[in-house]
Amino acid sequence: MKRKNTRSNTKRDITLFFKIIFPLTVAEQMRIPKKFAMHNGGELEDVAKLFLPNGRVWEMRIRKGREEISLAEGWPEFVEHYSLHNDHFLIFKYKGRSNFKVRIFDVSLSGCEMQYPPVEMDETSDSGEETNRSQKIRRQAGPSRAYKTRKNKGSIQFTFKTTKLRHSSLETLEAVHEAEKLETRGPSFMALLSKSDMKSCRVYVPQKFAETYLTEEADNDTVQIESSAGRQWDVVLHYAKGRNSLSVGWANFARDNHLKAGDVLVFELLDRRHVALQCTIFRAGSMTRREFPVFCIPILQDMNPRIPLQFMSHYGNQLADAATLILPNGQVWEIGLTKGLDETFLDSGWLEFAENYSIGVGHFLYFKYKGQSRFKVHIFDKSCCEIRSLRPATGGVGSSRANIRPIRFGITACRSNRASLASQKALREADKYETRNPSFVVLLGKSEMNKSQWFVPVKFAETYLMHIGKTDTKAINIKGSDGTQWQVQMCKIVLSGMDGYFLFQIRGCAGIVAEYDLKIEDVLLFELLDMEDALLQLHIFRAH
Structure with a gap:
């Protein structure tokens, strides 16, 4: 597939920035770093969407001034909902079209990612708490359509046969349990993805649901499926005696939403005449799995960085005597690890690493654990944005345990x-x-x-x-x-x-x-x- 560049290389480089929560940040609005705004401010729309790891989506008004860009309406509700306070640390990854992926860390306690509060299912695509301000933003940002039909028969839950659950994993059973709590305003049905469904690239629609809501007044055989984030896909509804299914186009939806066997989907009818369904995804394992694969380390003084205890308690036994640090452009460093009873810190080779990238007080490092003592690392400077101009190592390859390998x-x-x-x-x-x-x-x-x-x-x-x-x-x-x-x-x-x-x-x-x-x-x-x-x-x- 051929794809032309739509943004300059300079703009592509400024995609990550961080924000530390200070009292003024909590009380008012969140200012976007000037370096990021300078490169990307022109393409930001009136409303920004913040995607949290637990599936929650927040919408906020973007306020543009002569010298700064801020997240305004919706930000105070966001701060209150996650109980953000001094020393909370947020990483924003810009995905284009005013969409940001956001992770929240508590630097003062552990440096690890916070355990996000459970998501109420009617909050999946909210702009925040149910206030007049957030409702206003949601309307202007283009919310999902309300259920429309000549005869609204209420919310009817069609589900699969319970025998299908006999050999399901605990993670899938918990996903089903969470899906059953979802209150829909329109008719709906549930689907449990099996390996066969994933291999055949189709999902079956209960016969009674299809006969009642999809075949009588439908204009065509194409169904529009809308995610909780508002993105839409066209999928062909294949009619067969007793075996109706979403087929052609379903593979694109499954791929774009990273679906896997064991996930549970709830489809809610939004528009009967034009056949529009909203799909809410309940991922197997997301309700019980507690992981700490990411953490951040602020450089607050001239000393070797400590790996958070919370991370070490879960993954310390996997780490070898040296950690492999992989930079965004593929450069690789090996840094020795010194382990003590109460702390583990980066040791042999750290000074060379820090000198090579001019890391000093005020910088932040973001680590994502990839297994086998390997970490993907992003470096943020005092502008709050990621540094991407990574120069080669000053020493030759093999000159120390800490070296770049342009293999x-x-x-x-x-x-x-x-x-x-x-x-x-x-x-x-x-x-x-x-x-x-x-x-x-x-x-x-x-x-x-x-x-x-x-x-x-x-x-x-x-x-x-x-x-x-x-x-x-x-x-x-x-x-x-x-x-x-x-x-x-x-x-x-x-x-x-x-x-x-x-x-x-x-x-x-x-x-x-x-x-x-x-x-x-x-x-x-x-x-x-x-x-x-x-x-x-x-x-x-x-x-x-």
């Missing part, structure tokens, strides 16, 4: 030796090309050209693009020399009959081949520009 993953020596003279020349040119970030090389053969798919070194994929056991596919972005971006899929392929052996492939590359007139024996060099966005820069070395 070059190449093709096998066997295949290189069998390559033609033209390909070997292109490979040498690629090998000479200096990259500041991790990279890998692809030699285009007949198989790569015929199938329009390229292999990714396993170690590169594991370290920088996806983690084994989490998912089998990942959308990645490839940027050409002319600035054009392409979104393709990277897939993990388990080799048949070989437990523990697998390959990674980039699929859907035909458009790139045609755009740049690639030929067999050409060499491609992929450099990781941004690990967070899975963005790779494509360099082409032609054999002819």
Whole structure:
């Protein structure tokens, strides 16, 4: 899929910022950092949406002045709801179109993410507490449509057969229990996603619900499904005797909402004539799982950072003697860990790391644990925004335990030796090309050209693009020399009959081949520009 840049590279870089809660922040409004506002303020709309990890969505009025931009109406209710006070720390990640993902931390107590209060299901897409002010914002921001039909028969809950629950996990049973508490204003039904549903990319609609509400007055066979956040998808409603289902288009909804087997969905009828359903998602495990995979460390004095005790109590036994810190553009550092009875801190190599990125008092570090002693790390400076201009290490690779590894993953020596003279020349040119970030090389053969798919070194994929056991596919972005971006899929392929052996492939590359007139024996060099966005820069070395 070809995708043009809609924002400049400068704007892309300013996507993360933090905010510390001070008394004035609580009492009035929240000022957005000037550095972020300068780069993104022009595209912010009148209403911002804040997405919390527990599924709650808050809408707030954006107030723009000559020198500052603030979150105003709806902010005091947000502060009150989460009992924010001095030393609470919020990280905002801008997702475009005035949408922000928000995480809340308590720096004074633990530095770990707060345990969010349970979400009342009628609050999923609220603007805050039920006040006149928040209701006004919600109306102007375009709320979900009210249920419309000639004859409103009330809220009727259609559910699946209870026998389907016999072999369900505890997490799924709790999701069903929470879904049953949802009070809908219009007719509704519940669906429990099975492995079969996920594989067939369809969800069945109870026959009585379909006969009563969907088939009599429907204009067409297309259903509009609306998420609690207000986003909409078109899905085909397939009619069959006794087996009606949402089919074509459902795969897009499932992918965009990260659905998995065991999740429970409640569909509420919004509009009978035009067949519109609102879908509320209850994720298996989200009600009971308590995790502390993220934390932040403020640099308040000239000393080695301490890892929060709350994090160590859950994950300390997994950590080795050194932590691997992975920066957003793929640079990797190894920092020694010193463990004591009451504290664990970053030790050997920390001073080199801090000096390389000019980290000092007033900076904040945000850690996201990825398992096996690996952490994704974001660095925030005194402007409250993330620093993205990461320069290479001052020392050579291997000079200490703390070092950046701009690794070059190449093709096998066997295949290189069998390559033609033209390909070997292109490979040498690629090998000479200096990259500041991790990279890998692809030699285009007949198989790569015929199938329009390229292999990714396993170690590169594991370290920088996806983690084994989490998912089998990942959308990645490839940027050409002319600035054009392409979104393709990277897939993990388990080799048949070989437990523990697998390959990674980039699929859907035909458009790139045609755009740049690639030929067999050409060499491609992929450099990781941004690990967070899975963005790779494509360099082409032609054999002819």
